[in-house]
Amino acid sequence: MSLRMHCETKTRIYFFDTTNELTHRSPSSCRCLIVYPWTQRYFGGFGNLYNAETILCNPLIAAHGTKILHGLDRALKNMDDIKNTYAELSLLHSLNVFLPPSHVQLLADCLTVVIAAKMGPAFTVDTQVAWQKFLSVVVSALGRQYH
16 A cells, blocks of 8 residues: 555544544634634634633634534545645635634644544554644645745
């Protein structure tokens, strides 16, 4: 099996296994806003983000987390053309939201922590390699308009 196929298979398997739970609770988005509070400035219209409890209970954050996971699903379905798949979203984030690519990387890091915790021992080195490669392409694609 080629490295690309290996990465794609590993990424798809564990992403789809964990997406349902992550969609309902949005722990990676919440974790990012709590651990890196400076990222909250991009969510001014999401209501009270005063502390961890309000962030964890915020339905707008949960909805945005769901949107992010659906976006990752789109990337998985277009694995050979992620940059073009995210071209419009990259433009939106650079011109309208002014979200720096470094913040997308922080979210990717939080998502990795959440997935690793959810998977436990099943989050092997091979799984992490596949996931990190996938996320690095996603982060690059979303930051494309900044280059």
